[in-house]
Every structure is written in C-alpha cells, then in structure tokens.
Amino acid sequence: MEIKATMAGSVWKIAVAQGESVGEGQDVVILESMKMEIPIPADSPGTVKELKVAEGDFVNEGDVIAVIE
Template sequence: MKEITSSMAGTVLNIMVGGGDEITSGQEVLMIESMKMEIPIESQIEGKVSEVKVNIGDFVNEGDVLLVLE
C-alpha cells in the first residue's frame, strides 16, 4: 500500500482523481488552497487509486494522507 500525503496545511479545493484511476508520477491529483494561493499536489509515485481519504472543503495538515494507492 502506497500513500500520497499533503505537503502543506490547507483546504482541499479540487480532487482530480477517483477510486480505480491509474495515476503516474508527476500527475496533479488534488488542489489545495493555502494562504490564499492554489497549490497543486502532484503524485510522486505511480499506482491505482484504491481510496480517496479527503473530500472537497476538508482542512488538511502537512503529512495527512490524501490518497491510498494499490
């Protein structure tokens, strides 16, 4: 099991992937708003999304798990 975590604290604005999606390294998977800036979260790993752990509007902290990959 592989995880994609948040690189900073902020609010989830958009989720670009869902369960079952294949993602590649460097692909934008979420958008987070932090300090009034929109920050894309890119995957550093490849895999198939098995679980999305956040919803749009959720506040996340640095290190929180956003996605779980198979």
Template sequence: MEKVLASMAGNVWKVLVKEGDQVEEGQDVVILESMKMEIPITVEVSGTVQSVKINEGDFVNEDDVLIIVE
C-alpha cells in the same frame, strides 16, 4: 502502496482523481488552497488509486494522508 500526503495545511480545493483511476508519476491528484494560493499535490509513483481519504472543502494538516495509490 504509496501514501500521498499534504505538503502543508490548507483546504482541499479540488480532488482530481477517484478510486480506481490510473495515475502516472508526477500527475496532479489534489489541489490545496492555502494563503490564497493553489498548491498542486502530485503522486510520486504510477499505479491505481485505491482510496481517496478527503473530500473537497475539507481542511487538512501537513502530512495528512490524502490518497493511497497501489
């Protein structure tokens, strides 16, 4: 199980995957917006998205769990 974490505090601008999607290592899965910049969050393992813990528009803090991949 791999937890995809927020690299910094910001707003969830876009969620690019949903539960059940297949993802590949290095794929962008979430776009955060912080300080008027878009920050892509990538997954470090290939697998299946088990859970999406956030919604577009949510505010997250650094190291919050965004997505779980198995």
C-alpha cells in the same frame, strides 16, 4: 503508497477518482492555502485505491490524502 499533504490548507479540488490510473507527477489533489493553489502530485504511477479527503476538507501538513497502489 500514501500521498500526503505538503502543507496545511483546504482541499480545493480532487483531480482523480477512486480506481483511476495515475502517472508519476500527475496531480491528485489541489490544496488552497493563503489564496494559493498547491498541487499535490503522485510520487509514482499506480491506481488510486482510496481517497481519504473530500473537497472542502481541511488538512494539516503530513495528513494522508490518498492511497495509490
């Protein structure tokens, strides 16, 4: 499953590591946009297969930020 950015912004914090197990609703990445922090949660439980962003990267709405299996 691909986790996608819900809005454009900068990656403020990556809350998980590659290979880490995550639960449904657990924050994967926190974006910063217009001085607001926007958490991006996992849609379902699984293991983080790949992180496609680094802290400080800019993402657009719909960009894939992580892959969870």
